[in-house]
Amino acid sequence: MFEVGDKIFYPMYGAGIVEAIEEKEILGETQIYYILNMPFRDIQVMIPKGKTENLKIREVSDVNTMDQVLTSFNEEVDVEEPSANRNQRYRDNMNKLKTGDIHNHVEVIP
Numbered sequence: 001m002f003e004v005g006d007k008i009f010y011p012m013y014g015a016g017i018v019e020a021i022e023e024k025e026i027l028g029e030t031q032i033y034y035i036l037n038m039p040f041r042d043i044q045v046m047i048p049k050g051k052t053e054n055l056k057i058r059e060v061s062d063v064n065t066m067d068q069v070l071t072s073f074n075e076e077v078d079v080e081e082p083s084a085n086r087n088q089r090y091r092d093n094m095n096k097l098k099t100g101d102i103h104n105h106v107e108v109i110p
Contacts, residue, residue: 007060056100
């Protein structure tokens with residue numbers, strides 16, 4: 001799915017780069033892992049190759065997608081009223097961020 005050097009987006013960590021693809025044995029199980037460098041948080045993350053889809057890891061959006069998202073963000077649209085309950089609003093926003101969908105991410109911006 002990804003190759004070394006690909007720029008990716010991991011919903012709960014942000015943007016990063018695939019630094020390596022390595023086979024590792026952890027707890028007696030051998031799997032192929034993506035080694036991700038997340039510069040914004042200055043961390044390195046190992047993700048089993050088979051779990052990237054479940055974690056909603058995707059390639060960084062291209063310029064056309066970003067233009068489309070920013071245009072829709074600036075347009076006046078019918079947005080549901082945010083919950084007055086702070087905890088519920090936090091849960092709703094976290095669920096939107098976890099989807100990995102950039103259109104949902106924009107809805108979190110106040």
